[in-house]
Amino acid sequence: MRHAFVRLSCVVLFLAIFGCGRVDRHSxxxxxxxxxxxxxxxxxxxxxxxxxxxxxxxxxxxxAPSDAYSNKxxxxxxxxxxxxIFGLLDKKPIVASFIKAxxxxxxxxxxxxxxxxxxxxxxxxxxxxxxxLPGNVEGVKPGIYGVPIDLTNIQLVFNRTLLKKAGxxxxxxxxxxxxxxxxxxxxVGVTPFVSGFGEIWLVxxxxxxxxxxxxxxxxxxxxxxxxxxxxxxxxxxxxxxxDRLARAxxxxxxxxxxxNKYAEQDFALERAAxxxxxxxxxxxxxxxxxxxxxxxxTLPAADPLLPMRSWGGAGSSFVVSAHGPNKEKAIAxxxxxxxxxxxxxxxxxxxxxxxxxxAVVALPEVLGGFLxxxxxxxxxxxxSHSEDPxxxxxxxxxxxxxxxxxxxxxxxxxxxxxxxxxxxRKLRRPGGF
Amino acid sequence: MAFLPANRAMAVRPADAARNFFFVLPxxxxxxxxxxxxxxxxxxxxxxxxxxxxxxxxxxxxNFRELMADKxxxxxxxxxxxxxxIALTFQNALAFALAIACDREIRLxxxxxxxxxxxxxxxxxxxxxLWNWILHAxxxxxxxxxxxxxxxxxxxxxxxxxxxxxxPKTALTCIAVVHAWKGFGWGFLMLLAGLQTIDRQxxxxxxxxxxxxxxxxxxxxxxxxxxVIIVVVILTILGSMQVFVLILSLVSQGLVYHTEVPxxxxxxxxxxxxxxxxxxxxxxxxxxxxxxxxxxxxxLLNRVRWS
Numbered sequence: 001m002r003h004a005f006v007r008l009s010c011v012v013l014f015l016a017i018f019g020c021g022r023v024d025r026h027s028x029x030x031x032x033x034x035x036x037x038x039x040x041x042x043x044x045x046x047x048x049x050x051x052x053x054x055x056x057x058x059x060x061x062x063x064a065p066s067d068a069y070s071n072k073x074x075x076x077x078x079x080x081x082x083x084x085i086f087g088l089l090d091k092k093p094i095v096a097s098f099i100k101a102x103x104x105x106x107x108x109x110x111x112x113x114x115x116x117x118x119x120x121x122x123x124x125x126x127x128x129x130x131x132x133l134p135g136n137v138e139g140v141k142p143g144i145y146g147v148p149i150d151l152t153n154i155q156l157v158f159n160r161t162l163l164k165k166a167g168x169x170x171x172x173x174x175x176x177x178x179x180x181x182x183x184x185x186x187x188v189g190v191t192p193f194v195s196g197f198g199e200i201w202l203v204x205x206x207x208x209x210x211x212x213x214x215x216x217x218x219x220x221x222x223x224x225x226x227x228x229x230x231x232x233x234x235x236x237x238x239x240x241x242x243d244r245l246a247r248a249x250x251x252x253x254x255x256x257x258x259x260n261k262y263a264e265q266d267f268a269l270e271r272a273a274x275x276x277x278x279x280x281x282x283x284x285x286x287x288x289x290x291x292x293x294x295x296x297x298t299l300p301a302a303d304p305l306l307p308m309r310s311w312g313g314a315g316s317s318f319v320v321s322a323h324g325p326n327k328e329k330a331i332a333x334x335x336x337x338x339x340x341x342x343x344x345x346x347x348x349x350x351x352x353x354x355x356x357x358x359a360v361v362a363l364p365e366v367l368g369g370f371l372x373x374x375x376x377x378x379x380x381x382x383x384s385h386s387e388d389p390x391x392x393x394x395x396x397x398x399x400x401x402x403x404x405x406x407x408x409x410x411x412x413x414x415x416x417x418x419x420x421x422x423x424x425r426k427l428r429r430p431g432g433f
Numbered sequence: 434m435a436f437l438p439a440n441r442a443m444a445v446r447p448a449d450a451a452r453n454f455f456f457v458l459p460x461x462x463x464x465x466x467x468x469x470x471x472x473x474x475x476x477x478x479x480x481x482x483x484x485x486x487x488x489x490x491x492x493x494x495x496n497f498r499e500l501m502a503d504k505x506x507x508x509x510x511x512x513x514x515x516x517x518x519i520a521l522t523f524q525n526a527l528a529f530a531l532a533i534a535c536d537r538e539i540r541l542x543x544x545x546x547x548x549x550x551x552x553x554x555x556x557x558x559x560x561x562x563l564w565n566w567i568l569h570a571x572x573x574x575x576x577x578x579x580x581x582x583x584x585x586x587x588x589x590x591x592x593x594x595x596x597x598x599x600x601p602k603t604a605l606t607c608i609a610v611v612h613a614w615k616g617f618g619w620g621f622l623m624l625l626a627g628l629q630t631i632d633r634q635x636x637x638x639x640x641x642x643x644x645x646x647x648x649x650x651x652x653x654x655x656x657x658x659x660x661v662i663i664v665v666v667i668l669t670i671l672g673s674m675q676v677f678v679l680i681l682s683l684v685s686q687g688l689v690y691h692t693e694v695p696x697x698x699x700x701x702x703x704x705x706x707x708x709x710x711x712x713x714x715x716x717x718x719x720x721x722x723x724x725x726x727x728x729x730x731x732x733l734l735n736r737v738r739w740s
Binding site for chain 2: 067070071074077078090091093094097098100101103189191196198199200252253254255256257258259262266269270271272389390392393397398400401404406
């Protein structure tokens with residue numbers, strides 16, 4: 001009896017110690033982890049279809065929300081238990097760190113096989129956001145590291161019914177014109193603009209669009225390198241855009257603490273005439289209010305003589321684990337999912353823009369609008385330099401302070417520059433990186 | 434056994450000692466893997482600059498030096514202190530008052546107990562969504578969308594309509610009040626359990642002596658309830674200092690830096706700005722502060738118990 005107890009205890013102890021070890025690395029099943037709640041059902045369906053067609057099982061697992069997903073991927077990389085297919089939602093330097101640490105397979109040979117047939121099937125901006133160019137500052141071997149399963153861009157959407165109520169025929173193309181429309185909307189009791197500015201990445205996106213418009217890409221990149229200060233008149237002009245919009249009453253009350261889900265709800269329920277949101281909103285608005293009558297346009301330019309750029313490119317991309325036992329199978333599945341027929345299924349079931357050029361058939365009108373604005377997009381992933389995230393946080397929080405009237409653009413510019421100098425000093429000290 | 438010399442009474446055969454150790458081993462392994470090892474890993478990381486992936490760089494005490502000069506960090510501790518203060522006063526006073534009310538023979542006593550315990554069992558995310566709807570500051574068709582602002586207009590106080598969660602003057606107080614609303618049920622339950630352990634004869638004796646209700650409360654209820662009150666205070670402090678899900682749910686990533694608390698700063702440093710080493714230094718300093726606070730309060734509890 002005593003021996004039996006000791007043996008049982010040994011088994012329990014063994015399971016306790018080794019039971020939470022790494023997953024089976026020799027499984028025949030391709031493991032895919034994603035974060036897209038709205039696309040889970042369709043991905044599961046496509047995985048089943050793929051198994052029927054090829055006999056290869058793809059296990060699709062959802063981990064949401066995206067913040068939690070990012071943390072999970074970092075933890076899985078640290079423990080070396082990454083799945084065969086996963087997404088990297090972090091900023092470019094972190095994506096580069098994953099690649100340099102050897103976690104991500106270089107997909108360039110697959111994209112260039114058959115005379116680059118796979119690459120040619122896809123929209124160039126979608127591929128470009130997954131590409132590291134020669135001489136990139138991150139020091140990553142040039143190549144394509146991700147597969148875009150859809151396309152996205154972030155633009156200004158407008159409610160036709162509410163604009164009509166205010167007698168506005170179409171959204172203004174310039175900031176001055178937009179401010180006049182804001183006043184008109186306020187006069188008829190319509191809240192002009194909503195966005196999820198409680199999430200600082202959306203503030204960052206909005207601000208960088210105006211930075212590209214006012215300063216131009218080259219000067220923005222020089223700012224990131226520390227050559228142009230944030231106290232430059234151009235940057236103060238960018239910050240003044242927020243000040244002018246706030247003073248004109250453009251923003252919905254409480255915009256700086258609003259998560260994007262709440263902002264989407266506000267626009268879908270016709271509580272605001274304009275919203276700054278990504279093309280994924282078509283799916284969200286469709287679920288919340290199928291009768292919503294709205295269109296898409298670019299943000300009104302502060303400087304009408306210079307181009308207005310907005311973030312866009314690959315919507316959701318997957319990478320392949322370099323250490324996974326099913327690399328070839330994983331690449332084959334990702335190639336299959338970006339083919340025309342699968343892309344049509346994804347587009348029509350999830351209302352997202354396809355990454356495959358040939359899948360642009362019978363798109364809903366609003367999605368077509370987003371597609372037309374793709375020509376005016378840019379993306380942090382294709383920029384030659386990235387800003388230090390600590391500086392980005394200081395800038396975005398500073399913009400929130402301007403919106404609520406807590407600080408002036410000049411004060412924020414000075415504060416951000418101070419943070420920038422601190423970070424540059426850290427970078428330049430011996431052993432800095 | 435009690436008459437044996439101490440050294441013989443304590444003597445344990447090596448085989449028995451090994452067997453005893455074997456029984457403790459699973460718990461020891463779990464404790465070491467999930468508590469001791471992460472703690473030392475946290476300590477190690479706090480001396481490094483690390484993005485969460487890729488190479489680590491030894492920076493010595495640099496993260497701690499930066500933390501000492503980080504005004505936002507120290508303000509965040511002040512904010513957590515403010516939320517804790519509201520919880521200690523408003524939340525616990527409410528919990529105690531309701532516990533006393535429910536300790537008496539009143540109608541629907543059981544119903545009230547259930548109702549008061551609903552907020553604590555709700556998820557903080559659910560509470561955040563609920564209160565976001567109440568405190569919403571938007572207007573649609575000329576009418577306030579938020580329940581509170583709408584109510585203020587309806588009862589004739591339109592001048593009191595406010596941007597509750599986006600005004601630095603009110604945002605933190607709103608968070609503190611919602612936190613207190615969510616948390617008072619725990620205190621209520623513990624205090625009610627404490628009140629029910631007081632011998633009823635004490636109250637009868639006080640009544641015969643002609644003591645007023647206030648004097649009975651001051652001289653009978655309060656002294657006998659002190660140990661329970663101290664436990665409630667300790668749990669309130671530890672719970673309130675670590676509040677963060679409710680904040681994320683109410684004000685997303687925060688109103689500038691006006692609603693930051695230590696845990697949101699740690700989260701921000703880790704997943705927002707990818708400063709894992711700095712986040713670990715913050716976590717260590719904050720953990721140390723809570724440990725010191727807990728020991729101080731435990732000492733206080735012991736003193737109260739002895740007195």
